[in-house]
Amino acid sequence: MPTDRTEYSFRFRDALLGAQMLFVAFGALVLVPLLTGLDPNVALFTAGAGTLLFQLLTGGKVPVFLASSFAFIAPILYGVQTWGIPQTLSGLTAAGIVYVLLAVLIRLRGVEILHRLLPPVVTGPVIMVIGLILAKVAVFMAVGKTGDGAAELFPRAQALTVSMIALGATIAASILGRGLLRLVPILVGIAAGYLASLAFGMVHLKTVAAAPWIAVPRFTFPQWNLEAVLFILPVAIAPAIEHFGDILAISSVTGKNFLKDPGVDRTLLGDGLATSLAACLGGPPNTTYSEVTGAVALTRAFNPAIMTWAAITAIILAFVGKLGALLQSIPAPVMGGIMILLFGAITVVGINTLVRAGEDLLQARNLTIVAVILVFGIGGMSFGVSELTVSGIGLAGITGVVLNLLLPRSTT
Numbered sequence: 001m002p003t004d005r006t007e008y009s010f011r012f013r014d015a016l017l018g019a020q021m022l023f024v025a026f027g028a029l030v031l032v033p034l035l036t037g038l039d040p041n042v043a044l045f046t047a048g049a050g051t052l053l054f055q056l057l058t059g060g061k062v063p064v065f066l067a068s069s070f071a072f073i074a075p076i077l078y079g080v081q082t083w084g085i086p087q088t089l090s091g092l093t094a095a096g097i098v099y100v101l102l103a104v105l106i107r108l109r110g111v112e113i114l115h116r117l118l119p120p121v122v123t124g125p126v127i128m129v130i131g132l133i134l135a136k137v138a139v140f141m142a143v144g145k146t147g148d149g150a151a152e153l154f155p156r157a158q159a160l161t162v163s164m165i166a167l168g169a170t171i172a173a174s175i176l177g178r179g180l181l182r183l184v185p186i187l188v189g190i191a192a193g194y195l196a197s198l199a200f201g202m203v204h205l206k207t208v209a210a211a212p213w214i215a216v217p218r219f220t221f222p223q224w225n226l227e228a229v230l231f232i233l234p235v236a237i238a239p240a241i242e243h244f245g246d247i248l249a250i251s252s253v254t255g256k257n258f259l260k261d262p263g264v265d266r267t268l269l270g271d272g273l274a275t276s277l278a279a280c281l282g283g284p285p286n287t288t289y290s291e292v293t294g295a296v297a298l299t300r301a302f303n304p305a306i307m308t309w310a311a312i313t314a315i316i317l318a319f320v321g322k323l324g325a326l327l328q329s330i331p332a333p334v335m336g337g338i339m340i341l342l343f344g345a346i347t348v349v350g351i352n353t354l355v356r357a358g359e360d361l362l363q364a365r366n367l368t369i370v371a372v373i374l375v376f377g378i379g380g381m382s383f384g385v386s387e388l389t390v391s392g393i394g395l396a397g398i399t400g401v402v403l404n405l406l407l408p409r410s411t412t
């Protein structure tokens with residue numbers, strides 16, 4: 001039976017609830033590595049290991065699950081194409097260190113410093129950039145091409161049919177679904193699209209049949225690349241603010257103030273070290289999952305040890321070789337259909353951040369910050385020389401922070 005207690009108590013009967021929490025997170029968890037070329041089995045392992053590390057650093061007080069962050073999809077895609085996976089991982093490791101530094105700053109100066117450095121007028125447009133620059137990738141994959149549009153993988157008509165089925169199923173689950181079904185729209189969309197692609201003969205199951213049942217995940221270790229670090233480092237700005245919102249959400253659900261105990265400095269520290277750990281092993285950066293928070297609210301399963309079981313289940317599944325092969329057999333149009341909604345949703349989150357702030361965006365200072373962030377990020381502006389070049393989302397984030405600190409505030 002679900003428990004309404006927030007005290008940590010490790011009981012074997014909570015294992016089923018833990019598996020259920022992982023089921024809620026599963027679709028989003030594996031989507032990021034499937035889109036970016038990382039190994040989904042490694043992502044499962046690092047999600048589990050990251051969640052356990054987070055629990056250790058926060059005293060096992062917060063019932064959250066950490067897994068693949070959507071905010072890093074764009075920089076990972078660019079990084080893998082430009083420098084390769086090992087070099088990109090060095091940038092992702094550094095992004096986790098940004099969280100750690102912010103945690104130290106909050107510890108010394110209080111959480112208010114985060115709002116002063118990273119107000120909505122900065123974080124909102126940065127989040128919008130993350131979603132908007134990926135729009136072409138989603139459309140290319142939805143029509144049967146590679147993510148860069150350079151080659152056609154499937155006939156356009158078939159690809160569009162499959163991608164629209166995946167998109168429609170995802171939308172239907174998120175709007176019409178009830179209970180746990182509403183919490184797993186990505187999983188529903190992947191399943192529907194996969195079945196449709198099977199009917200069109202797009203899926204090749206030979207690799208699944210050949211894959212071993214038990215296999216060690218293909219861990220990949222970072223290789224230092226300063227350019228990749230400078231590119232990815234500022235991307236941590238937006239998810240750091242999202243982390244704060246996630247902790248507020250789980251505090252509201254459980255009726256406990258986790259901003260004070262264990263403190264947002266410790267939760268952000270846990271998130272940052274979990275992100276660096278994941279990157280050091282070849283997994284995507286971690287973040288707290290709002291889907292799992294929704295499941296906690298629905299089931300009233302407040303015992304943080306349930307997330308321990310979810311983490312253990314993820315680590316066990318990481319060693320199932322056929323699962324990884326099955327996930328990697330999902331055709332591009334299925335991913336493309338879901339990405340249309342996903343990347344649009346990321347953009348909407350950024351818009352909503354600005355709307356909820358209630359500030360006048362036509363006021364000269366706000367207009368300047370938002371406009372420059374959007375054009376620098378979407379337009380692909382870059383500054384620097386050789387390995388010191390900063391561009392894209394990273395440049396947009398840095399520019400936003402600098403403009404916010406330098407531009408005078410209106411006195412009227």
